[in-house]
Amino acid sequence: MTVSPKVLDENSTINYLKLASGEWNESLIRDSFVAEEADAIISLPPSSSNSKDRLMWHYHSSGVYSMRSGYWPSSSSFGNPSCAGLSCSESWWKFFWHLDLPPKIKLFMWKACHNWIPARCNLMAHGMDLEVTCLICGKSAEPSLHALWHCSSLKVLQNACVFAAGDSSLDCAPFGEFVRSCSFKMKVTDFERLCVIWWRVWHRSNMAVHNNILLPVSDICAWVDNFCSDFQDANVSGLGVVARDSSGQVLISLCRNVKANYQPQIAEALAIIEGLRLAIDRGFSNFVPRLSNKVAHGLAKLDLINDDVSVWVDDCPLYVEDLIVGEVPLSL
């Protein structure tokens, strides 16, 4: 890990790094710190209060060093020593952005990993004068990791996800490191599910603090499973094709799943390509533009519950039979 050279005077304060407007003096920061540290500083909103600078121990929410909190950074490799420092962080985020999760959950996780969610310790670290005790359990200070995982009110959830149980070295870790550690121990799909759990836990916390409604923790897993299932379904587009002869008889019909959530126009264009391929394969000629769109649409919807491509020669599935009869193109 690279450490910045001592460019600044040792009596320099945070205010020295800010412009008169209160914004960060980015060029001074970049001249004074290595890129990793400069990025970390600039990624934080500058405090608007003029409170005195204080030295804070990064690895505990109180900002005070203790033997226990010192243990974590000294063993921060978590069994993956090749993964310390900036290069790992970059490659880990690349892995993270490619996860199959809705953008809103990725954004939430990015904020949470950078302590940008308004957990009470984060608010205090950004200059708010408040009590840092968790408002739900009332027992401990509330950094991000407590709000999203260690709160005693989440005991049922922790018991249901045993991957991190018993690893006391994680108790004082920043949430981002805890998340990364979990990702190393889990299957990708399980880790994706866990990200949705954290998102839901944060929703529960907001409901408790702002609406005075404490949702039962025991419902979170079932809610998350439903959410993941709906998300997977929404990520599938169905293509449906039907070809008739001049008397309206069905020559062939097809439906296929495509694992992507396409815009309707794109899905329609893909269905046309699929139809043309099918027609060429079957030796059809003299195509007439679409006149059986309801049937094709019905086939597209049908395929959302099937896994593979399905083709019916001289036939169509029972599901769209009514549509076939009702939509016989009389003009043919």
Ligand SMILES: [Zn+2]
């Ligand atoms: Zn709590």
